[in-house]
Amino acid sequence: MARIVCIGSLPDDHIRAIESRGHTLLHVSGESDVLDRLLGSSPDVVLVRKGIPRSLDMRIVRTLKQDLNLSFLSVILVFPSKGPVPDHTWEVCPADDFFFEGASTDEILSRIDLAISRTARLVDLNPLTHLPGNTSILRRIQRILDARLPHAVVYADLDNFKPYNDRYGFTRGDEVIRMTARIIVHCVDEGVGKEGFTGHVGGDDFVFTVPCSVVEGVCAQVVREFSGLVTSFFDQSDLDAGYFVGLDRKGRKETFLLTSLSLAAVPCPPGRFGHYGEVAAVAAQVKKKVKSLPGSAYLVDRRTSGSG
Amino acid sequence: MTTDTYRKREFRQRLREIKSLPTLPPIAAKLNAMVEDEEVTAAQVGAVIEKDQVLTSKLLKMVNSSFIGFPQRIGTVSNAIVLLGFDVIKTLVVTSSIFDAMQESDIGLWEHSLGVATASGILARRRAIKKPEEISTAGLIHDIGKIVIRAELPHEYRRIEAIASEQGISIREAELELLGMGHAEIGGMLVKQWLLPERLIQSVSFHHAPESSPDCPELAAIIHFSDILIRAVGFGSGGDPWVPPLDHGAWERIKMGRRELREVLVELDDLLVELQDFTLEIRKISGA
Numbered sequence: 001m002a003r004i005v006c007i008g009s010l011p012d013d014h015i016r017a018i019e020s021r022g023h024t025l026l027h028v029s030g031e032s033d034v035l036d037r038l039l040g041s042s043p044d045v046v047l048v049r050k051g052i053p054r055s056l057d058m059r060i061v062r063t064l065k066q067d068l069n070l071s072f073l074s075v076i077l078v079f080p081s082k083g084p085v086p087d088h089t090w091e092v093c094p095a096d097d098f099f100f101e102g103a104s105t106d107e108i109l110s111r112i113d114l115a116i117s118r119t120a121r122l123v124d125l126n127p128l129t130h131l132p133g134n135t136s137i138l139r140r141i142q143r144i145l146d147a148r149l150p151h152a153v154v155y156a157d158l159d160n161f162k163p164y165n166d167r168y169g170f171t172r173g174d175e176v177i178r179m180t181a182r183i184i185v186h187c188v189d190e191g192v193g194k195e196g197f198t199g200h201v202g203g204d205d206f207v208f209t210v211p212c213s214v215v216e217g218v219c220a221q222v223v224r225e226f227s228g229l230v231t232s233f234f235d236q237s238d239l240d241a242g243y244f245v246g247l248d249r250k251g252r253k254e255t256f257l258l259t260s261l262s263l264a265a266v267p268c269p270p271g272r273f274g275h276y277g278e279v280a281a282v283a284a285q286v287k288k289k290v291k292s293l294p295g296s297a298y299l300v301d302r303r304t305s306g307s308g
Numbered sequence: 309m310t311t312d313t314y315r316k317r318e319f320r321q322r323l324r325e326i327k328s329l330p331t332l333p334p335i336a337a338k339l340n341a342m343v344e345d346e347e348v349t350a351a352q353v354g355a356v357i358e359k360d361q362v363l364t365s366k367l368l369k370m371v372n373s374s375f376i377g378f379p380q381r382i383g384t385v386s387n388a389i390v391l392l393g394f395d396v397i398k399t400l401v402v403t404s405s406i407f408d409a410m411q412e413s414d415i416g417l418w419e420h421s422l423g424v425a426t427a428s429g430i431l432a433r434r435r436a437i438k439k440p441e442e443i444s445t446a447g448l449i450h451d452i453g454k455i456v457i458r459a460e461l462p463h464e465y466r467r468i469e470a471i472a473s474e475q476g477i478s479i480r481e482a483e484l485e486l487l488g489m490g491h492a493e494i495g496g497m498l499v500k501q502w503l504l505p506e507r508l509i510q511s512v513s514f515h516h517a518p519e520s521s522p523d524c525p526e527l528a529a530i531i532h533f534s535d536i537l538i539r540a541v542g543f544g545s546g547g548d549p550w551v552p553p554l555d556h557g558a559w560e561r562i563k564m565g566r567r568e569l570r571e572v573l574v575e576l577d578d579l580l581v582e583l584q585d586f587t588l589e590i591r592k593i594s595g596a
Contacts, residue, residue, distance in 0.1 A: 032405030033328040035396070036366060039373055054402065063399045067392075175380065179391065186393040190350050225390045232380040 002116050005041055007034060007060060008049025010078065010101075017105040018112065034060060039070075045115045048095065049078045058093045065094045068130050068185055074115035126200040128174055129181035137199035137207045141276040144209060148270035151195075152215040152300070155264045155283045156184060156222070158204040159291060160256040163246035168233070176233050177204060180261065183225045184208055191218040212267045219263045219298035226261045227296050234258060262290045263298035315488050322460065323498050328405040329452075330459050331362040332418055334593035336406045339363075343398040350394040351386070353401065358385045359586060361421045361449045363404060367392070368445070369502035370400065381505035383442035407459075410594060413469075414458070419544025419587050421448050426579045427534035430572060431562070435530070443530060446511035450531050453495030453512070454547065457483070472548050479547040480516060492516045519557035529558035541573075543580055544587075 001022035009029060018025050028037050034056065038046065046064065048057050061077070064070045077098040079085070085098070096118060099111055126133050144151045158164075158180065165173035181198070184206055188196035191214050198208040210218050231239055238244040238258065248254040264286035266279050273279050282301055290299040339356055342348045357363045364385055371388040372381055382388050389397055407414060428447030432440035458465050464486060471482040483490045496513025507524050511531045514521040518528035532555055538544065539551045546552075564572070 032403055033366070034403045035399045036370060036403075037327065039370065056403070059399055059402060063395045066395045179380075182391045182393070186350075186390050190394055225387075229380075229387055229390075232382075 002044040002112070003042065004045045004047060004112065005038055005043040006047040006049070007038070008052045008057065008078070010047065010049065013105075014101070014108060017108060021109055021112075023112065035063065043073065044119065045112055046073055046075045047078055048075060049080065050093075051080055061093045061095050066189075068182060071130060072119055072125075074119050076111060076115055126202070129178055129200045131181055131185070131198055131200035131206075133199065134201060137201060138276055140197045140199065140209060141207075141279055144268055145273055145276065145279075150212045150267075150269055151209050152212045152265050152267040153279050153283065154208050154210070154215065154219060154266070154298075155287060156180070156206040156208065157262055157287070159260045159262055161204040161259055163244070163254075163256045164233075164259045167244055167246045172233060176230070176259065179229055179233075180204075180206065180226065183229065184222055187218055187221045187225060191221070212269065215265050215267065216300055219265055219300065222263060223261060223296045223298050230259060230261075230296075257294065260296040262287065262293075262296070264290050265298060265300040267301060312488050319487075319489070319494065320497055320501075323456070323494070323501055326456070326460060326498070329362045329366070329455055330405050330407040331360055332414060332590065332594070333406045333410055334590045335360050335363070335418075336401075336404055337593060338590070339401045339404075343401050350389050350397060353394075353397055354385050354389045357397070357401075358445075358448070359422055361418070361452055362455060363400070364445060365449050365452055365499065365502065365504070366404070367397070367400060368504050368508075370396065372503040372505075381503065383439065383445055383505040383508050385445065386441070413545065413547055415591060415594065416545030417451060417454060417547065418590075420538060420546050421451055421544070422583055422587065423538035423541075423543035423580060424448070424450055424531065424534045426583060427537050427572075427576055428530050430575050430579070431530045431534060432527075434568075434572070435526070435562075437527065437530070442505065442507060443511070443527060446508050446527065446531055447534055449495070449499065449508070450512050450515045450535065451491060451495065451546070452498060453491030453493070454479070456494055456498055457487075457491060461487075469547070477548075478550040478552065480552070490516065516552060516555075518555055518561075525558070526561055529555070529561045532558050533562055533564075537572075537576070541576070541580070 001024065003024045003026070004018060005026045005028055007028050015025060026041050026043070028034055038060070048061055050057055057077070061075050064073055064075060074097070075095040077093065077095040079098060079100045082100045082102065097111055097115055099108055125131060141153055144153070158176070161173065161176070164176065181200060185198045188198050188208050188210055192210050196208065196210045198206065200206055234244070243255045243257050245253060246256050264283050266282050266286060268279060286299050286301045290297050293299075335356070339353065342353050342356065357367060367385060367388045368382060371391050382391065425444045425448035429440055429444035432443035437443055457468065468479060468482045468486055471477070471485060472479050475482070480490045492513055492515050496509055499512055500509045507527055510521045510524050511527045514528040515531040515535055518525050518532040521528040536552055536554055539546055
């Protein structure tokens with residue numbers, strides 16, 4: 001049965017109904033450290049009572065929904081009284097479902113069941129990073145071109161990632177991927193907020209898009225943050241040496257420079273490209289250049305002609 | 309089982325049940341105002357969080373929690389921020405708990421902690437320790453055990469203060485007398501439960517006995533010496549008028565000649581003057 005966390009108070013009969021179904025119900029009330037305690041209890045479903053002081057209800061729902069690792073959590077809003085749901089509720093408070101206090105036991109339990117199964121169904125995202133995958137990425141790029149948005153498309157990938165996996169194991173490799181995802185998402189988010197987009201092509205390939213005006217700054221920050229954090233994924237001896245020993249494709253010993261991040265940015269001013277395939281072609285050229293630079297680096301394509 | 313180990317077990321259990329550690333109301337107020345301001349960046353908010361031992365430890369607790377799923381232990385605020393994102397930081401700020409009744413000693417301890425963070429950062433850079441920011445963090449949170457006692461054991465806290473002033477002994481000695489363990493050990497237990505990096509755990513646990521640190525006596529020695537330095541220059545307050553005794557082993561380890569010590573003091577003085585702008589601002593908001 002599920003672990004359900006309830007933020008704010010719930011009527012006694014609702015509590016009894018949920019618990020009699022075999023769910024574990026944990027109450028988090030008061031305002032302090034709500035998020036901390038919420039995370040500490042590893043819930044499957046979160047009930048949030050609408051109308052907690054200081055708009056904490058909205059803030060918590062938004063925080064959960066915007067976090068990569070938490071967005072899959074099903075959030076059910078509980079409205080204190082029956083009546084029309086105010087306009088824009090779901091924009092400012094992107095919950096998954098709701099019920100009114102005083103709803104029948106059957107309804108409440110069904111909604112919770114639905115929330116649990118919905119969580120299980122969310123497979124559209126990359127399972128490792130929970131970022132949108134290829135279809136969303138292509139759609140995003142095409143939208144930039146069609147809507148003539150002055151945005152840049154940035155292709156990110158790791159250098160010497162395969163030998164890293166061989167040397168340190170897949171689990172640790174996966175962690176490097178997740179760290180990279182978090183860094184990109186948060187740098188994009190801080191740089192441009194909702195105007196930005198981050199997707200995970202798969203493996204160690206990512207794509208993000210930001211307005212051309214900030215692409216340089218966001219790339220620089222991603223590279224800086226990555227460089228600061230990637231060191232914690234290497235043993236001290238490898239860090240001191242500046243390289244590590246692994247096997248090449250033929251199984252021979254070879255030395256590899258420490259895993260780094262390369263960003264190839266392609267600005268798409270209106271009219272430069274018509275189709276995302278053209279963007280990808282230019283990106284491949286830029287990538288080749290940036291990969292030849294040592295360590296983590298970015299390069300913004302400065303050619304503006306359509307020929308690429 | 310001896311009373312001591314029983315007591316420690318009881319204490320560990322109690323630490324696990326800690327729901328929230330309070331922070332200073334003026335800092336919370338300042339941060340709350342910041343997160344409402346659309347122009348404010350994560351780095352600016354981070355710079356203030358980095359000046360509060362409780363918020364810093366909570367942030368590190370979050371980024372190191374299994375639910376966030378980042379297994380490489382993170383020990384600096386800036387790394388934590390980029391991994392958690394601004395939304396999480398904002399919620400942390402808005403939901404942080406504050407002291408119901410703030411005392412002069414709370415501000416004093418906060419200033420002392422800031423001073424130690426500054427001094428340990430200087431020493432870590434001079435000794436070319438990797439990740440010097442982590443050592444500053446350790447300096448900032450080294451007395452988190454005192455906040456635990458203050459917030460979770462209010463009765464004992466008053467007794468400790470009374471014992472220290474009646475007998476003319478240090479707060480630490482009074483803690484040992486009453487609780488059977490000091491704030492260093494208590495703080496160490498807490499940050500261990502919170503899954504902070506081992507370097508931080510040991511720096512906090514052994515800041516009064518740096519040579520007992522199994523893996524990083526050098527770091528513990530830096531915090532130990534910074535603590536003494538800040539008490540000696542009189543920045544903030546550690547709760548009693550005594551400067552803790554200098555551990556000889558740690559002093560040998562730090563290897564600081566007179567000339568270097570003079571340089572450190574000059575460097576420290578400059579940074580403390582800068583810091584004072586902030587501490588005065590906080591004192592002003594608090595009306596202290």
